[in-house]
Amino acid sequence: IDLESRLREAIAADALALHYQPIHTLGDGMPLVGFEALLRWPQPDGSVLLPGAFVPVAEQSAELVEALGSWVCRAVACQRHAWQQAHTGGPLLISINLSARQFDREGLAGRIRDAFDRAVPADARRPLPLLGIEFEITESVMMRDPQRAEAELARLRELGARIAIDDFGTGYSSLSYLKHLPIDRLKIDRAFVRDLAHDADDAAIVGAAVTLAHQLGREAVAEGVESAQQLAALRDLGCDAVQGFGLGRPMPAADVPAYVARVA
Ligand code: G
Ligand code: G
Ligand code: MN
Ligand code: NA
Numbered sequence: 001i002d003l004e005s006r007l008r009e010a011i012a013a014d015a016l017a018l019h020y021q022p023i024h025t026l027g028d029g030m031p032l033v034g035f036e037a038l039l040r041w042p043q044p045d046g047s048v049l050l051p052g053a054f055v056p057v058a059e060q061s062a063e064l065v066e067a068l069g070s071w072v073c074r075a076v077a078c079q080r081h082a083w084q085q086a087h088t089g090g091p092l093l094i095s096i097n098l099s100a101r102q103f104d105r106e107g108l109a110g111r112i113r114d115a116f117d118r119a120v121p122a123d124a125r126r127p128l129p130l131l132g133i134e135f136e137i138t139e140s141v142m143m144r145d146p147q148r149a150e151a152e153l154a155r156l157r158e159l160g161a162r163i164a165i166d167d168f169g170t171g172y173s174s175l176s177y178l179k180h181l182p183i184d185r186l187k188i189d190r191a192f193v194r195d196l197a198h199d200a201d202d203a204a205i206v207g208a209a210v211t212l213a214h215q216l217g218r219e220a221v222a223e224g225v226e227s228a229q230q231l232a233a234l235r236d237l238g239c240d241a242v243q244g245f246g247l248g249r250p251m252p253a254a255d256v257p258a259y260v261a262r263v264a
Contacts, residue, residue: 190224
């Protein structure tokens, strides 16, 4: 059967997984600030499909993109509840990737709130259900329907969430949206981080992105950090936080408590 039908079944059977990649600040001791939740689809033969292989398939269908997005929110809400019960992680931020197509239908913020509320027992619900959750959106979100996106993001923030622009610098868009959108962090795409330590152009771009973020009162996070040289360059440029294989790879949820204990 085709991938689309199999994905629909996998969502219904709760057969997807999230891996969690740590994000650390560049401050003293490089404290852990949170994790980005990344979709994985384990296959019957033991292999694992990465999101690039199936998120685009989901995006062909408004209903499937919605089902996948709700699954991710439910999974994060359950996981966070379990970690809180076990006193793992304290007030860590968990970042969730949103597809641009999730904004196509009205009421995204309400549906996300419902997904979070339904995932935990009634007595564990909070007045701000999305406190400690960050949503990552790409610049392309703004290309679809800027007014709706702005309104939905504002609602997500009223529910306690933070907003990050993902893959910053790679999108086809103007910078003007930065002024209007309620954004907390810019995540600088790893394409600019890769050669940062030896490429003066990349260093200039990353430096400008960090300055732009700070001037607007936002934070800058660098993605794809693999080496100590990149880390040193990012510290010199005043970047706030870092994420990448050099700090920690995306890990199954079961490995998170040990990681949190190790870096604490
Ligand atoms: O984990 P990996 O590097 O393969 O992720 C590739 C891409 O898949 C990233 O750009 C990421 O934004 C996207 N992605 C990962 N998890 C999710 C998710 O839960 N929802 C959506 N829409 N995209 C995701
Ligand atoms: O687009 P987005 O930022 O959501 O993509 C996140 C993806 O980047 C994850 O799938 C993750 O596996 C990948 N990633 C995270 N850190 C690194 C890194 O240091 N190097 C490379 N090449 N990929 C990374
Ligand atoms: Mn991301
Ligand atoms: Na990114």
